[in-house]
Amino acid sequence: MGFVQEMEQARRMVEARLLEFFIDEGLQTAMRYSLLAGGKRIRPVLAMKFCEAAGGTMEEALDFGCGVEMLHTYSLIHDDLPCMDNDDLRRGKPTCHKVYGECVATLAGDALQAAAFQTVLTAGGNWHHDGAARAACILAEAAGVQGMCGGQYWDTLGDGQPHTEAELTAINDKKTGALLRAACMMGVIAASSHRVVEDNCIVAARDYATNLGLAFQIRDDMLDVIGNAAEFGKPIGSDVSNEKSTYVTLLGLETCEHRVLDYTQKAKDALESGAWRGSTEFLQKLADSLAQRMN
């Protein structure tokens, strides 16, 4: 099976599982609207493929992955709110608050965060399992003030616009990197519930995710300039019109392209430090594919 087919197979498993969590009623309707709005599902796919690399099955990491995706979706709903980035479109569709109003969107995000932890802690129907507690703990740390929320805070407020590449990287590492790291590490932990997994695999997963996250964010900033709105799923040029400081405004397009390739290589190199039972080929190809993505 080629990379594209393998990606599609994993994504389809995620979509099918996500469909099972909520019903079309009350607040759950708004939660479903955003959770099932498509997207690349990179975080759950990473969890599942790291589980495979560590000798497990994709199934074993599926609910950990879905939990991470719920947490990611909540963060998108809240980021899009008028008091935050005030975005009307997400993945080419009206944002949650545009459809259901601010109050429901806030609550839908809040409930998705709780659902994320519930999903991870009940993964495999077995909540009294060390791995689930450990995974949930990693997720909580990544989601909180030391991770995603802290990154979003410094991004939208903090001391005003970030001015150096190092500052921007510190923010993005929290805002985007933390959750990617959690997804990858949780995938390895999912494998450890049925077999011994070396600690160096957790470290490798963490370092892969850190570099993948930075490459991903720089590519995102590039696509805001060189992308196509329909393909990208959000308006092009919004960073410039918002006078946002991005990797492109700081470094220029050419240096950005080098940085993306650089971080992508570091991500792939990080994989080599793990004593894997399975193959890391998909993870290497995924890094390459994200570096060249147009959406």
Add this chain to the structure above:
Amino acid sequence: MGFVQEMEQARRMVEARLLEFFIDEGLQTAMRYSLLAGGKRIRPVLAMKFCEAAGGTMEEALDFGCGVEMLHTYSLIHDDLPCMDNDDLRRGKPTCHKVYGECVATLAGDALQAAAFQTVLTAGGNWHHDGAARAACILAEAAGVQGMCGGQYWDTLGDGQPHTEAELTAINDKKTGALLRAACMMGVIAASSHRVVEDNCIVAARDYATNLGLAFQIRDDMLDVIGNAAEFGKPIGSDVSNEKSTYVTLLGLETCEHRVLDYTQKAKDALESGAWRGSTEFLQKLADSLAQRMN
């Protein structure tokens, strides 16, 4: 030691522990502002006293209790937002968004929810512990769409104003009851980490909390009419001016008073079905004290 002293002792333990979680910097400043704004700390005290009743120590349930209090605080911050209840005062102080703005208040709430789970899962520094996972799972369920967020949804939107006592009770049982239930059950679970605890104690804790929650909410509605703003910590008569359907508007003050006494008695009766190793005297007195509270 009398009830008031015992309550004060437990509250002081909670205040001291809550002080240790965040520093006065960035987003954490806003989280601390709301978390350390006082309040009765009923939820952590309940967790600690149920742990004692089940034969444990208050210490053993302290971090579970602090996690529940963080979750409660996040819900207050988000409930106060302009897109929700739009309140300017909470516990006699300006609400979080009044001080830090909507964006930071939203993020502070989000980060407190994540911190709640992190705190429960790392309670006692021992995350790979069945009890912590079980407690976090109970908390997640209580916080989510089947519990607190669902209750808040039906309260602020849903099918418009609730019209019957049964509808109002269903909403309050989710909005307030779910988290009180979680606090009480988590206290019992905290005790079970070092000794055998009978399942009937968990059931008793759950039923006590359900009835306590309803008594608490009815008393709250009464205080909106008969209370004193300075003592109550929020404006009196806001339910009436918001044309909100409350227990008082539905049943009148006199019936409300009967209901409070009724539910309080049921809460105390529920304790009798548990095979406790410790005393439930404090829990009984706490129920009585909440029934008569003026704030």
